[in-house]
Amino acid sequence: MATKKPRIGVFKFASCDGCQLSLLDCEDELLAIADAxxxxxxLEATRKPLTGEFDIALVEGSISxxxxxxxxxxxxxxxxxxxxxxxxxxxxxxxxxxNFADVREFLSAVYAxxxxxxxxKTSTPIADHVRVDxxxxxxxxxxxxxxxxxxxTLAGRRPNIPRHSVCIDCKRLGLTCLPVAxxxxxxxxxxxxxxGVICPSYHRGCYGCFGPAHRTNVQGLVRAYQxxxxxxxxxxxxxxxxxxxxxxxxxxxxxxxxxxxxRSTGPGGSGER
Amino acid sequence: xxxxxxxxxxxxxxxxxxxxxxxxxxxxxxxxRDGAIxxxxxxxxxxxxxxxxxxxxxxxxxxxxxxxxxxxxxxPGPLSxxxxxxxxxxxxxxxxxxxxxxxxxxxxxxxxxxxxxGVRACDLAAVAVQDRVYIDRQGLFSxxxxxxxxxxxxFIAVECQSYxxxxxxxxxxTGPEVNHTADVVLLELEDRFVAQPRSERGxxxxxxxxxxxxxxxxxxxxxxxxxxAAADMERQVDLTDIRDLLLxxxxxxxxxxVATRCIACANCTxxxxxxxxxxxxEVTDLTGNEAERRRVVDSCFNxxxxxxxxxxxxxxxxxxxxxxxxxxxxxxxxxxxxSGCVGCGRxxxxxxxxxxxxxxxxxxxxxxxxxxxxL
Ligand code: SF4
Ligand code: SF4
Ligand code: SF4
Ligand code: SF4
Numbered sequence: 001m002a003t004k005k006p007r008i009g010v011f012k013f014a015s016c017d018g019c020q021l022s023l024l025d026c027e028d029e030l031l032a033i034a035d036a037x038x039x040x041x042x043l044e045a046t047r048k049p050l051t052g053e054f055d056i057a058l059v060e061g062s063i064s065x066x067x068x069x070x071x072x073x074x075x076x077x078x079x080x081x082x083x084x085x086x087x088x089x090x091x092x093x094x095x096x097x098x099n100f101a102d103v104r105e106f107l108s109a110v111y112a113x114x115x116x117x118x119x120x121k122t123s124t125p126i127a128d129h130v131r132v133d134x135x136x137x138x139x140x141x142x143x144x145x146x147x148x149x150x151x152x153t154l155a156g157r158r159p160n161i162p163r164h165s166v167c168i169d170c171k172r173l174g175l176t177c178l179p180v181a182x183x184x185x186x187x188x189x190x191x192x193x194x195x196g197v198i199c200p201s202y203h204r205g206c207y208g209c210f211g212p213a214h215r216t217n218v219q220g221l222v223r224a225y226q227x228x229x230x231x232x233x234x235x236x237x238x239x240x241x242x243x244x245x246x247x248x249x250x251x252x253x254x255x256x257x258x259x260x261x262x263r264s265t266g267p268g269g270s271g272e273r
Numbered sequence: 274x275x276x277x278x279x280x281x282x283x284x285x286x287x288x289x290x291x292x293x294x295x296x297x298x299x300x301x302x303x304x305x306r307d308g309a310i311x312x313x314x315x316x317x318x319x320x321x322x323x324x325x326x327x328x329x330x331x332x333x334x335x336x337x338x339x340x341x342x343x344x345x346x347x348x349p350g351p352l353s354x355x356x357x358x359x360x361x362x363x364x365x366x367x368x369x370x371x372x373x374x375x376x377x378x379x380x381x382x383x384x385x386x387x388x389x390x391g392v393r394a395c396d397l398a399a400v401a402v403q404d405r406v407y408i409d410r411q412g413l414f415s416x417x418x419x420x421x422x423x424x425x426x427x428f429i430a431v432e433c434q435s436y437x438x439x440x441x442x443x444x445x446x447t448g449p450e451v452n453h454t455a456d457v458v459l460l461e462l463e464d465r466f467v468a469q470p471r472s473e474r475g476x477x478x479x480x481x482x483x484x485x486x487x488x489x490x491x492x493x494x495x496x497x498x499x500x501x502a503a504a505d506m507e508r509q510v511d512l513t514d515i516r517d518l519l520l521x522x523x524x525x526x527x528x529x530x531v532a533t534r535c536i537a538c539a540n541c542t543x544x545x546x547x548x549x550x551x552x553x554x555e556v557t558d559l560t561g562n563e564a565e566r567r568r569v570v571d572s573c574f575n576x577x578x579x580x581x582x583x584x585x586x587x588x589x590x591x592x593x594x595x596x597x598x599x600x601x602x603x604x605x606x607x608x609x610x611x612s613g614c615v616g617c618g619r620x621x622x623x624x625x626x627x628x629x630x631x632x633x634x635x636x637x638x639x640x641x642x643x644x645x646x647x648l
Contacts, residue, residue: 032559147559155557164539164575167625171543172361172570174352176309179625181334189538189625213537215576217590220536224332224626 013061332627394448439618
């Protein structure tokens with residue numbers, strides 16, 4: 001084992017902080033993590049200013065403003081290994097819905113004085129801007145994945161984080177398949193596993209928090225659900241959430257009709273799918 | 274094993290279950306759970322989904338109640354016996370750093386002593402296939418857990434007198450009559466079962482119940498329903514020359530066609546009672562002082578499963594579908610001397626895209642020899 005503890009930084013871009021909080025949520029392992037690494041920058045946990053270099057940078061959030069582009073390059077330059085955490089960082093997040101529409105219209109709908117807002121037309125994943133060494137998917141990320149990432153990095157091995165479908169884990173748990181037995185549309189077949197199959201365990205279709213599974217066939221599922229009679233709007237909404245801009249998902253839907261978009265994302269929106 | 278055939282009145286079925294329990298078995302049988310009939314702990318006859326009928330078709334499963342007095346009017350749901358004999362996730366051992374060395378602790382549990390009740394011909398044919406995979410007759414390379422679970426297990430089968438639209442055991446020669454593995458075979462009549470012991474272990478279970486002997490008429494009548502089911506079963510696979518047919522059609526354009534529909538989700542392999550792929554997961558703790566090795570079931574549809582020498586060998590969905598179908602129906606014969614498919618139809622029902630192996634095989638046969646355009 002290296003004698004010097006690796007220095008870790010946790011950084012935030014356009015995001016809700018939920019993924020960073022998953023790190024604090026690692027209650028059982030938190031002390032061991034604090035023991036094994038040096039926390040160099042982590043505003044949710046310490047007030048240390050941003051200085052020096054990092055062995056591991058955990059980056060949450062997407063790039064949605066001009067100054068964030070500069071910041072992410074700065075962090076990349078300071079870091080040996082850069083890991084994106086969560087759907088915002090890996091796919092642009094829910095805020096990437098703007099990529100399908102005109103952001104100025106959103107601004108005038110939401111803000112009283114939209115002229116004060118300096119924002120990009122798009123919300124894009126970190127990997128569109130700098131080299132990324134590893135990504136942890138999810139909205140939020142799995143705390144087990146965070147611990148595994150850190151353990152693996154400390155041990156100098158590849159993290160044990162599968163990229164296959166949710167279905168594999170769903171079947172390992174012995175759950176009854178929702179689309180087959182109930183006609184409930186579920187994104188499990190095209191979604192990367194890792195959440196612990198939460199939604200199907202509660203009799204809800206997977207809605208794709210972990211983004212597309214590795215080498216999947218999104219169109220195949222879309223067509224299967226279409227021919228099973230799932231309405232277009234339902235499919236569009238299913239694919240238009242946290243990972244809407246992920247390659248694979250983003251080509252697979254028509255752009256969402258304006259009314260539905262405002263219904264699912266507006267302040268106090270119902271979040272209906 | 275020809276020999277005495279008994280009558281088990283339905284009202285005494287509970288006695289059989291109690292007997293098994295008293296003998297130290299963990300009894301597993303069909304129960305209704307979460308919208309499907311699955312194998313799980315069976316304590317009482319009241320748990321048997323009597324009179325339920327499963328309507329199965331490609332990508333669709335639905336239960337309806339029929340008014341008959343019959344108990345076993347359903348066929349198996351998504352879960353097979355594989356789950357019990359080869360658990361989906363199993364801890365094998367842990368290692369700990371200990372000074373300059375390491376300390377090894379075996380964590381693989383001792384399997385329970387299962388009695389599987391109400392299992393079908395296809396389930397048992399699948400166990401016979403998995404025996405060839407996991408149990409080495411020379412005893413050198415057997416899978417420890419599977420072999421131990423298998424050695425202790427007792428199988429009380431029921432012969433199917435009805436079948437689902439996805440069943441095709443009769444054309445695979447695996448059912449609905451039970452030819453494999455069973456210790457007792459039950460045949461259903463209105464108010465009773467005809468019970469045939471097929472092994473000493475099976476006879477030992479029935480003897481203490483002091484059952485009356487069945488008449489030949491009872492046996493023949495019960496058998497008649499089974500033969501009728503076999504004769505009526507519409508779904509079929511033409512096995513003529515099947516191995517060579519598939520292996521000479523590796524470039525058939527059908528693989529690309531099915532790949533537009535196949536999602537590579539792996540549900541087919543997960544529900545298939547003979548599929549045996551697994552992988553190991555090594556987990557270390559944060560201090561790096563302790564590691565655990567687990568075994569999990571895996572699938573040839575998982576692209577990372579074919580990772581070797583730094584690349585994923587089967588990247589396209591077409592190559593993964595082709596691997597699955599040609600393994601089941603062709604190279605399995607080379608490897609294990611039998612077909613890898615027992616015709617249970619699970620992969621057809623539980624495929625969210627409704628892809629049907631029997632249809633894919635027919636399509637290959639119909640287009641035998643066609644090749645995709647070379648680029
Ligand atoms: S319920 Fe969803 S995740 Fe589970 S097997 Fe079915 S499609 Fe896959
Ligand atoms: S054949 Fe069906 S169940 Fe199997 S991987 Fe393809 S889509 Fe999934
Ligand atoms: S390939 Fe399909 S039909 Fe054949 S044994 Fe497997 S699940 Fe059953
Ligand atoms: S495949 Fe044959 S043995 Fe299996 S459930 Fe269907 S009819 Fe019964």
